Amino acid sequence: MREGQPTMKDPGHAPAGVNPMIPNTARIMDYLLGGTEHYAPDRAIGDNAFVNWPGETGGIEGVRVDLHAARDALGRIVGHLAGECGIRQFLDLASGLPTMGNTHLAARAVAPGCRVVxxxxxxxxxxxxxxxxxxxxxxxxxxxxxNDPKDILTRAATTLDYSQPVGLVLFGVLHFVDDADGPQRILDDLLAAVPSGSYLALSHFAKDEADTAMNAMLTEMDKQTGEAVTRRTRTEVERFFDGMEIVAPGVVETELWRPPAGASGPKPLPMWCGLARKR
Known part of the structure; x- marks a missing residue:
């Protein structure tokens, strides 16, 4: 947030094109992550909609655990790309609000000159x-x-240089694409446009092969929220990286992707994440 900028808790400071009276998923996430870019209707939904959220912690605090686990994993992966991998440009699809450690903040904490779309x-x-x-x-x-990656790539080209490696970030989006709608086609189009040495980072709601009760609970939760979610197994998510070099530790749950030493806390609901390099 810019220095001196009013917080979004006051509807009188709403940006043009933003209706503060209509709740918005991205602003609800910002609220649950501890940000400031939200309004009273967003907070009301955040406080009341997740009382039956499953998991070790459950409820609204369980949602916060899950969201922080995913955002922290994003930060570690993007930080790795900007640091050890030397990536200086990123394309983040279905990103939500650029707050609370999102891609440009995570990248520039390591390499200040990074460009982000x-x-x-x-x-x-x-x-x-x-x-x-x-x-x-x-x-x-x-x-x-x-679903129109070629249009995205064309318009992003005013900021990104496709002759240089790009970090493609697809956190929390592919599970909204049914198999019949061709998630692999989207990835293929994106990867075809970027050179060798580019990376694909993604996270994905998990279907746990060993926990059928949890799978059934999560499927019912999806129905209640009206979300068209396709939960996939680890093997199914690994296939999105076919033909690429998967970076260790591979496709794992978010809190297990290179956690900081001594990390501990409540276990989030299973969500896969991974990173791979285009050969």
Whole structure:
């Protein structure tokens, strides 16, 4: 957030194109992650919609555990790309708001010169993100359909140089693409546009091969929230990286992707994440 910028708790400071009275998933996530880019309706949903959330902790605190586990894993992966891998440009699809350690913040904590293109299909999220990034010439926010990667790539080319490696970030999006809608086609189009040495980072709601009771509970939760979610096994998620060099430790649960020494805390619900390099 820009220094001196009012928090989004006051509807009078809503950016153009943002209706503070209509709850928004990205702002609810920001609230649950401990951010400031949210309004009273977002907080009301966040406080009341997750009382039956499953998991070791459960309820709203369980949601917070799960969201922090995913965002922390994103930060570690992006930090690894900007550090050890030398990646200086990122394309983050279905990104949500650029707050709370999201890609440009995680990358620049390691390498300040990184360029980032965020993409989301929700006009309110895009308007809010563009407002937050208005003074940042190296970060742009595009409104585009995730299912049209060629359009995204064309428009992102004004910021990204496809002759140099790119970090493709698809955290929390592929599980919204049914097998019949061709998630692999989307990945193939993205990877075809970037050179060898580029990376694909993703996270994905998990289907646990060994826990049928948890799978049934999560499927019922998806029905209650109205989300069209395709949960996949570790093996199914690993197939998204076919033909690439998977970076250790492979496809694992979010809290297990290179955790900091001594890390501990409540176990989040299973969500796979992984990173791989294009040969």
């Amino acid at each position: 965020y993409v989301d299909s929700n006009p309110s999220v895009v308007a809010h993100g563009q407002y937050l990034l208005a003074s940042d010439p190296d970060t742009v926010f595009l409104e585009a359909d995730f």
